[in-house]
Amino acid sequence: MAKISDCSKFDGYPIRMEQKISDPQISGANRGDPDHGELQALKYLPISFINHINSICIPSIKNMQSITPSSIDLKSLMRTALPPGLGLTHHRVGPSRVLIQCVSRFDSANVNANASAASGGFNAGAGHVGGVRYDWQSSCAILASKVVSQQPDNEKNGGVADGITAVNGHPTLDLVPVKEAKSPSALPKPLSIADLSPAPMHGSELRVAYQGVPGAYSEAAAGKAYPKCEAIPCDQFEVAFQAVELWIADRAVLPVENSLGGSIHRNYDLLLRHRLHIVGEVQLPVHHCLLALPGVRKEYLTRVISHPQALSQCEHTLTKMGLNVAREAVDDTAGAAEYIAMNNLRDTAAIASVRAAELYGLQILADGIQDDTGNVTRFVMLAREPIIPRTDRPFKTSIVFAHDKGTSVLFKVLSAFAFRNISLTKIESRPHRNRPIRLVDDANVGTAKHFEYMFYVDFEASMAEVRAQNALAEVQEFTSFLRVLGSYPMDMTPWSPSREE
Ligand SMILES: O=C(O)C(=O)C[C@]1(C(=O)O)C=C[C@@H](O)C=C1
Known part of the structure; x- marks a missing residue:
């Protein structure tokens, strides 16, 4: 099983977690996911999130327990951190029951400036134990917890x-x-x-x-x-x-x-x-x-x-x-x-x-x-x-990718979704601004100038679904650049065209 930290390429969603799990849709095997009960609450957290966890608090426990990891191996962290009675299978707690205080990936100078402003001079007494790092962590925990509490x-x-x-x-x-x-x-x-x-x-x-x-x-x-x-x-x-x-x-x-x-x-x-x-x-x-x-x-x-x-x-x-x-x-x-x-x-x-x-x-x-x-x-x-993707309601995921060899990979990429019955709802191409033209020399006929593109794809699946994770693992094989822009609930409000129709 790959460690979560191996997944950073995905800018959020640890799809590598599932790398060694066979995909029944592809291989015909039906082994399932041996670790499916583990880390259920945490496995979908983005790397940017995980890398900055300050503490994990489990509010359902009497004396709220808080741990401060020295390393970011979440599996061992969860094994040792959870109190008796909350075995690994209990990790299926919903996100609202696990409060993860974290900071986003800012450089510390920025964070100090932001946190200081945000807390109305919170950082003014930075001379005490722990110095800058302590303030940085505390300031950010406050900011993050405010964001959690403000989550609508x-x-x-x-x-x-x-x-x-x-x-x-x-x-x-x-x-x-x-x-x-x-x-x-x-x-x-x-x-x-x-x-x-x-x-x-x-x-x-x-x-x-x-x-x-x-x-x-x-x-x-x-x-x-x-x-x-x-x-x-x-x-x-x-x-x-x-x-x-x-x-x-x-x-x-x-x-x-x-x-x-x-x-x-x-x-x-x-x-x-x-x-x-x-x-x-x-x-x-x-x-x-x-x-x-x-x-x-x-x-x-x-x-x-x-x-x-x-x-x-x-x-x-x-x-x-x-x-x-x-x-x-x-x-x-x-x-x-x-x-x-x-x-x-x-x-x-x-x-x-x-x-x-x-x-x-x-x-x-x-x-x-x-x-x-x-x-x-x-x-x-x-x-x-990002929000924690879920599977209990329809989700959409938006990605953007590019390839050194231009459009030639497009069919392979799209088939990674088709094989898993994942519907695409949108595909858009935009000029690859860093490298808009690729020259292809042919000594006999001259030089072809191919336009290079970024492809944006929306598909109907959540990053919490194994099939989506596997599809993206495959897409990554074909592409030189891949970013998950977000995995989010689809707007399912009833159709109400504007008035008198
Ligand atoms: O100009 C506005 O009112 C906008 O919100 C922008 C905008 C747009 O960018 O498409 C939003 C919705 C309508 O399609 C028209 C304009």
Whole structure:
């Protein structure tokens, strides 16, 4: 049995644990997993998590036991650490019963800075026993335990919130109430790069960063994923990522694809450039309206502004409406509405949500102008640490891989999933930014220039499933680069297309 630390290549999920276990689907053998009862609670923890475990506390035991491992051999750790009565088979405790205080993989300088800020000068007395390391560990344990306690119920349950009945009308969202937004200047301003210095720890609400201003669909997605969250507007996607990395926010919500407009490519690139983990997804019905200042008639319009995705989702409808207008792209849909209101533009309309109309005092000239009534955008939620994958509800896993020999491995990689009956829900290719072109010389005919790609694949299985672990072990054989972006619950909320359909 390989040690967990052998798995670091997978950036999280210790699939090597299962390396020597035969896969009945492939070999026909039916030996099962000899260690299946062991480490059930811990085997799926990511390496980045395990490497920084400070202590393991088992709250169900009377005098809470805490151990501080000197090495990170989790198997021996668990064998010696568990009190009598909690034999190895008892390791099947759910994640909520084992509190693992840990830190994420920061350099200690950073952590000290963050922890100090986060605890309001917590580190000020760093001169006592243990010095920097002691402070580093304690600070991080505090930060980590705050994160554990703030983990929203829907994530603890391994899924997005149940019982959300409406989204585009937003009655269930705990966002900026329309009546409080008397003027656009009363609304929270988006974060910009200049605002990104680590902030003190917050209260009890989960803070979710999104790109755009209040009224953007991303804000609605944040509200669907985390109904009681504090939604933090950011002026760019990059800023939303950094807000999480710097502990200013706990989660970021990122649109990745739309049923009409397709993939939001830039966000795939950002997922790769940053080290955040996908911890969930939400699919949001997107119901677009044409908004203008009160009293403006369609005939007066010379311009329609919106997010490029929104413009493309309404392309045909705008044409059918016979509007003789220029289309202009701006950063987000609600930002377009705000811009019209702030500048008193009587010749310009915005494509945005009903909520944006209410927040910025615009009238709805046309309702439901998306080209398809079932228009849906898929968002992913990102966090500093991955969640523990489970098998008791449908999970999806997102990976990205590349190979030195370009597309030639694609068939082999995809067959690793097909042989195990694992369905793919999405495949996307993006330029391999570090090495976009591969030259292949042929003395007789010249030099071929092949484009190189990163492949993003989503598949319907949890990293807690042996078949997924084995599939990835096989994929790794064929690829030169492989990263698990996240294993997370699928959005299974009932289908509710946007209104009147
Ligand atoms: O501009 C917004 O309101 C956003 O939240 C962005 C965004 C996107 O990037 O696709 C989100 C959902 C809609 O598909 C249109 C725009």
